Amino acid sequence: MAYINPSPGNSNVQVVLQVNVIGASAPSAVITGDPPTAIAMGTVLSVPALQDITINAANDVFTWSTLDSSAKLQVPTTSTNSISGNLVVDPTTFFGTTLTAGSTTAVAVQGLLGLSRNKTRIAFALRVYDGGGDGTSTTTNDIWLKGIGYITGLAPTVSADAPVWVTPFTITVSGEYLAAATTAT
Amino acid sequence: MRDTVIELIQDTDTGVFTLSQELPYTADGTVLYTKNPKKIYVDLAQYTEVTAIPTLDNNTILNQTTSISVYFSCEARVLPSYDEVVTNLLALKDAAAVRALGYHSRQCEVTTEYEDNLLITQVQYQFTKFK
Numbered sequence: 233m234a235y236i237n238p239s240p241g242n243s244n245v246q247v248v249l250q251v252n253v254i255g256a257s258a259p260s261a262v263i264t265g266d267p268p269t270a271i272a273m274g275t276v277l278s279v280p281a282l283q284d285i286t287i288n289a290a291n292d293v294f295t296w297s298t299l300d301s302s303a304k305l306q307v308p309t310t311s312t313n314s315i316s317g318n319l320v321v322d323p324t325t326f327f328g329t330t331l332t333a334g335s336t337t338a339v340a341v342q343g344l345l346g347l348s349r350n351k352t353r354i355a356f357a358l359r360v361y362d363g364g365g366d367g368t369s370t371t372t373n374d375i376w377l378k379g380i381g382y383i384t385g386l387a388p389t390v391s392a393d394a395p396v397w398v399t400p401f402t403i404t405v406s407g408e409y410l411a412a413a414t415t416a417t
Numbered sequence: 418m419r420d421t422v423i424e425l426i427q428d429t430d431t432g433v434f435t436l437s438q439e440l441p442y443t444a445d446g447t448v449l450y451t452k453n454p455k456k457i458y459v460d461l462a463q464y465t466e467v468t469a470i471p472t473l474d475n476n477t478i479l480n481q482t483t484s485i486s487v488y489f490s491c492e493a494r495v496l497p498s499y500d501e502v503v504t505n506l507l508a509l510k511d512a513a514a515v516r517a518l519g520y521h522s523r524q525c526e527v528t529t530e531y532e533d534n535l536l537i538t539q540v541q542y543q544f545t546k547f548k
Contacts, residue, residue: 241475281476320470395521396470
């Protein structure tokens, strides 16, 4: 039995969330196959100051009853996948380097708000586990959860009692999750 | 921060009370503010840092609180412009020079105690900002 302790602040093992726009070649993320079998993340935007993160992968369930059974029968159907969490708003990564950037510009130019506003299709990679404990993305026994989706659910808020901008976010995943050992493939 | 508080007190109407640049240490078994009534002493700043917003990386936001105590004493029988001085010292927590330093919480507490015929007043400022 082992457990995963992502030790906040330890860059070698901490949770890392990367996003990138999708394109034909780097620095964009490059998708192989349809449905995707591999995602090369390219030059990513690492999302800083995550407060919490949740991987949602709940299958819907089809339920029926028969006259000869006292219990319902069920089978799982398709799942609605998403990554959700909360983060502290960092001006550069949230607003991007150009406030009015369009959907064809680089991920760092759009920022998270631009990706949401432009409904930009993105690739994401979430490091769940660093098998080498070395903080690199090349260790073969790392666990990265990848996929394709959209940034949604932004709702930045601030108050007099908590005078720091924080926001929830959701990556609405379109399709399956992919698990990979590196961000390169 | 002690320098800022000293400058603010210098620019404030403190009536018959005068500001000392010395720390309120104990000399010959007596603290200076009881030895020298009507003199205002500003102690060194004390700092505490606690986590305000934890994050999953090393961008955790800290609340840094700076506490500064100001002491003075006077004869309890006749209080020379005491209320006015305390009111002026209370107002210093919201001075422009303090607000400019980015403190999102500015508090001040005034407490008193008696020692023989002296009324000892402690004014404690607490300034908190994110770090």
